[in-house]
Amino acid sequence: MMKTSTFFLLLLLCCGLATPATAQTFPVDTLVKTGPLTQRINLVFVPEGYQTAEMPLFIARVHQTLNSLFTQSPFLEYQSYFNVFAIKVSSTQSGSTHPRTTTECGVTPAFAATTYFNSTFDYGSIHRLLVVQQTSAMGAVLAHNFPRYDQVFVLVNSTEYGGSGGQFATASANANATEIMVHEIGHSFAGLSDEYWAGPQYARESPNMTQTTNPTAVRWAPWMGTSNVGIYPHINNPTWQKPHQNCKMQVLGAPFCAVCKETIVERIHTLARPMQGYSPAALNINNPTQDLPFALTLLPPSPNTLRVTWTLDGTIFARNHTSTTVPLAQLPLGSHVVRAEVVDTTALTRSTSHLTQHAYTVNWTISRKATSVSMASATAQYNVETYPNPVGDVLNLNYVLPRAAPVALTVLDAAGRTVKTIRYPRQAAGRYEYQLEAAQLGLRSAGTYTLIVNVDGVLMKRQLVRE
Ligand SMILES: [Zn+2]
Ligand SMILES: [Zn+2]
Incomplete structure (x- = not known):
């Protein structure tokens, strides 16, 4: 069921990671493995307030979250860029603490739970602000069990509506939990602001929040007039502007707006490269009569928006193949450069934007002599920004x-x-x-x-x- 009312959850900017206090080992489940840890974005789910016997429930809820996340753009297109793991940290008691210290607590009874990360509702006097308080314990768990994480999600075992962004995206197991989590991922993974008015303490210049009202100077100018992107004042404080009126950063069940999608794709590109590997790395051939095969290992989004260009000494000789051959015997004596260039042409980012355009290349330097060929190779990444x-x-x-x-x-x-x-x-x-x-x-x-x-x-x- 999709909920389309205004989405009230607050971004939590604090929660620094303290020095690990303890080192305890927990089982780690591999839920999705698309590739090596070094070449993927590693998402790690951590349970809070789940007892050992409740781990199957936790894992089931992780899968619910993943089923939602990876059917939503741009995570849908870039699903192959992600691995997913779960560290099965068990708590002494079930649930999460609710001190009843706000005026918004309604009929929800007070509750005190002894849990591993000491999560609580009512954080900062806001009932729905559900926060992990033991960040040092979280740091220790990650350092000891899965140090190579890129993004951590905390699933709290409570059906009360709540969550927070910050370093560890956190959400309860409310009926809206998967949507809350995807929203919090927008905060934690991509640094997005809320597109509802979250309060003056959260007002800042960010990819989807600004005080600029000039449509040609605004950060999302390349998107103006498309996909309902505009400059919309926050009703509660019209000096601050947002790019859309129906974005997931405001409304549960809505998609991310074009500006937020672009921000997420840029973040994905900074964490995982479309060019994963190449061959050959180096070689020496004594009798250069055969064709020499070259190949790239790419990580294509779906649909595949990667474009490949092959050049020999600056002249294009092939496009959009991941492998090709160069007839060594026909190369003139001397030094030559074979280059493969890979660019992601996804329409989810606009090349005219201020964001970085990424190009990945492999250069093979070939030395052709009468009786031998030697070759060396190197990769390079060029990040060009204009704004x-x-x-x-x-x-x-x-x-x-x-x-x-x-x-x-x-x-x-x-x-x-x-x-x-x-x-x-x-x-x-x-x-x-x-x-x-x-x-x-x-x-x-x-x-x-x-x-x-x-x-x-x-x-x-x-x-x-x-x-
Ligand atoms: Zn409360
Ligand atoms: Zn948005």
Whole structure:
């Protein structure tokens, strides 16, 4: 059953992780394994207020949460990026403490439970704010049982409505529990704000909350006018704006809005790479007469939005294959570079946004001699950011060079004519940040332009708007 009333749960920003106090071993169940821990986002579920005999109930509730999470965009598309585990921590007693210290407690009786993480309702004088208080115990459990976690979820064994975000997304086992948990994941995993008014203490600039009211300068400007994205004032405090009126960060049962989906996809990309591996790594061949196979191991979303481009000495020779061959015998003597470039073209993020565009490459450097071929390889990741868009007087350009390489900027007008080319000489590896004046980039009149950033031969295109 979907509930569509305004969703009142508060984001909890505090709860730092204290030093582990104890080290106790618990059974760890593998619930979903899509790949190695080092190459996936590892979700860890922890029970709170479940006794040993109640572990099957806890595991059943985890599966309910997963069934909901992975049928909702963008977790649906990126399901293959996640592993899921459960650390079966048992508590002395069932349930969660309810001190009845707020004016909102209604008929819910007071209750004191001896539980492993000492969770409680009524946190901060808000009845539904359900919080794990023993964060040091949580730190110890994670460090000792599953240190390689990316996101922790605490399922509290109470049917009373409640939850919290913060470092450990927490939810009770209320009828709305799975939706509450997915909402809290928005907070904890992607740093999203509530899109209902949660109170002045939670008002901040965030991916889906701002005080900017200019539609061309707002953080979600690339989405304006699509999918009902706009600039909507919070009714309780109209100086703060939100991007949507029916987003899961406000309404249980609603999907995440486009802005929140983009934020989650960007977070996924920072934790797991679409390029998982490649071959060959290196080789020496004494009689270079055969074709040499090259292959990538990719982690495709569903549908597969990864695009692969293969080049030989800068010329494209194959697209959208995960493997290809190079006829070694036909290579001229000398040094050559085979490159595979992988970009996720998902429509869930907009390339014109300020968010980072990720490109992943493998470079194979081939040395062809008359009687032998030797080859070395290396991977690189280029994170190119340009903002704001539309461009003001200044365009910020940031990128990471994983190795020494040249960089060039080309600006095309709407007709495809080159209006500006800027070349940086061979630059050392490192992060570069530029503030470029619009006039310096040739953006002299209002219109749409294309910026092509050529970083080490990797081309990244942006549509720029100049008003
Ligand atoms: Zn209460
Ligand atoms: Zn949203």
